[in-house]
Amino acid sequence: MNTLSREKIREVIVVEGRDDLLAVRRAVDAQVIVTQGLGISPETMAVIGRAQERCGVIVFTDPDGPGERIRRWVTEAVPGAKHAFLPVALAKKDGKVGIEHASPQAIREALAKVRSPGTQRELYNRDDLRQWGVDGVPGAGQRREALGERLGIGRANAKQFLQRVNHFGLSRSEIEQALKAIEEQ
Incomplete structure (x- = not known):
């Protein structure tokens, strides 16, 4: 698939690993930052913060425990970050779960449903x-x-x-x- 046929995403997409980066780039045309999994460094977090200021970021981590921890860390450090979620069923292969196992179509669909922190504050309980x-x-x-x-x-x-x-x-x-x-x- 050439770059011209892929949708361009303005925001920088934050993923966990190199294989996730490759999967995202197969699906869309976007800049991607890799956290290196749970080993996310202060330098990487600073890069994510600068990307948020420049053009915005979309946190797109694996639908598992470590992915949720990384999502929480980025959310706390980078206010206003957007979020994309991939259903577990679309991220599974050989008993493993991750963005890298999703089809380009599943990745595009998840990115089409990006969520931003809300300005509307109807609080639920x-x-x-x-x-x-x-x-x-x-x-x-x-x-x-x-x-x-x-x-x-x-x-x-x-x-x-x-x-x-x-x-x-x-x-x-x-x-x-x-x-x-x-x-x-």
């Missing part, structure tokens, strides 16, 4: 999660995973899910529309 059927009821985990995928905020436990819907400023109507779409499937 655990009662809202129970009302939506994503916490404290049978099947909550599967429903939460489906809802997280549909909303483009990734797979998360109940506490993380609540933090994400609040952090990204999702509207109640957006969440309810996604729930309705899941119920109709």
